[in-house]
Amino acid sequence: MFEPVFFDAIKKYKKHRLFSDLTAGIIVGIVALPLAIAFAIASGVPPEMGLITAVVVGFFVSFLGGSRVQIGGPSGALIVVIYGVMQQFGLEGVIVTSIMAGIMLIIMGLLRAGTIIQFMPYPIITGFTSGIALMIFSSQIQEVMGFTGPELPPGTVDKWVYFFRHLDGINFTAAGMGLLTVLVTIFWPGIYKKVPGSLVAIIIVTALTHMFHLDLETIGTRFGRFSASFQLTSLSFVNFGMLQQLFIPAFTLAMLCSIESLLSAIVADGATGYRHRPNTELMAQGIANILSPMLGGMAGSGALAKTMTNIRNGGKSPLAGMIHAVILLLFMLFMGKMAMMIPLTALAGVLIVVAYNMSEWRSFRSIIKSSRGDATVLITTFLLTVLVGLNFALPFGIIMAMILFINRVMQTTDIEVLRNEVENERSHVTEDFETLEIPGGVEVFQIKGPFFFGIANKFDEAEREIREIPKVRILRMRRVPFIDSTGMKNLRSFVERSKKHNTQIILSGPTPKAMESLKKEGLYYDIGEENICENIEASLAHARNIVKDHRLHHS
Secondary structure, X not given: OOOOHHHHHHHOOOOHHHHHHHHHHHHHHHHHHHHHHHHHHHOOOOHHHHHHHHHHHHHHHHHHOOOOOOOEEOOHHHHHHHHHHHHXXXXXXXXXXXXXXXXXXXXXXXXXXXXXXXXXXXXHXXXXXXXXXXXXXXXHHHHHHOOXXXXXXXXXXXXXXXXXXXXXXXXXXXXXXXXXXXXXXXHHHHOOOOOOHHHHHHHHXXXXXXXXXXXXXXXXXXXXXXXXXOOOOOOOOOOHHHHHHHHHHHHHHHHHHHHHHHHHHHHHHHHHOOOOOHHHHHHHHHHHHHHHHHOOOOOOEEOHXXXXXXXXXXXXXXXXXXXXXXXXXXXXXXXXXXHOOOEHHHHHHHHHHHHHHHHOHHHHHHHHHOOHHHHHHHHHHHHHHHHHXXXXXXXXXXXXXXXXXXXXXXXXXXXXXXXXXXXXXXXXXXXXXXXXXXOOOEEEEEEEOOEOHHHHHHHHHHHHOOOOXXXXXXXXXXXOOOEOHXXXXXXXXXXXXXXXXXXXXXXXOOOHHHHHHHHHHOXXXXXXXXXXXXXXXXXXHHHHHHHHHHHHHOO
């Protein structure tokens, strides 16, 4: 179950790949540096927490993960949740929430939830990411425009009301440098793709700020000299009440980490031709998210932008991600002073572009134009994320995903009562359409699809259609892939009701999984082995004999 790709990759590692991995690791490390700091500041935590997270999560996601090229670290998707926890519970809350999320991720991996999460409905994921993108964008307007005035309100709508009321507080120098950051970040890839525009933009704006002595707030002027060291965190302050209060934010973080990481891994698979191991990836994310806060960081996840940068620059194995973490560590230990010179408007400009890329507005537009159901789900998830918050929107979205799934499975399941004739199974093998006559006193319940709790009503409705009580009921089950506990309960009730009316039940062609469930529940033996037939022909022949014996007995 837990099979880190690194150990398989290193056995077959070829020396000529080392240069590619080294180059990719160095470039990704340099790219990740300003993003780590920007994500930390946007999350409301000190800049060094972002760097520590990038180092610890980045190293262990590559070392223990299920993807060859995934790059882990602070993530834009987590900003909103961490910021909310920081405002309410402080740094202690961020640490505890991150560790709890890590534990949840390990449990999800052990339960093999990785394969399930990958299939979460796309409208829900788009609603989340678009909502988060708008919230990140809204939170950076004050920084990028250099607004001065009262403290920024927490709500997204309230932020925009604040901005329009304080237009006279714009710092045009900050706004100009922020706009320059955005433009360079967007258009630089057209000049040279291998070096990301965000890095070039930060270097240009930082250089201009210090060359012309521009009056802009920098990391250094706001936060002072930040500590560049790992510190083992004491958890003596943790109590049960705190764990209860932080459970929902921790669950939200865990789900966002899993969605963000697995989607990134899927895209990376498409770009490289490799296949990632989703459950191993979740467990690696969990371990990384426990270690990161214990060493002074916060929660992180796999990040698509950095992962694609790794791929574009030749990263072939997990070694590239581990090298990227070492590069960040060296910078954190020996070159932290350089980061203090970066203007906050430049970091905000980079985050605005990150928010734009997260917004998936093209997908948003296409889903709106598609089915009414998908559009409703998308808009509901988006509005809940923006107006109510992720802590509510995410659990609600998961419940909505489950309802959608059950509804679609129910649409594939059909129960039909046949009294005159039934299609022969040979019709699906040969081109000839053949039907079999159903003898008098016999009914056939033809079930197509999973027999689970979602179709209990369909089964009851089909039974209500019956006007005369038959001597024999055949349940045709060749297209029933499985029976869950509720389906088994309904089936048992159906069998018991039939016995009261002296109606014999025959099961026709149950699948191996259905047969296994019948034996486990004891229903196989209650019905009787002689009443479980291989196909519809055998079932009808057995039914004729039962009807014939019944008539002889009563004649």
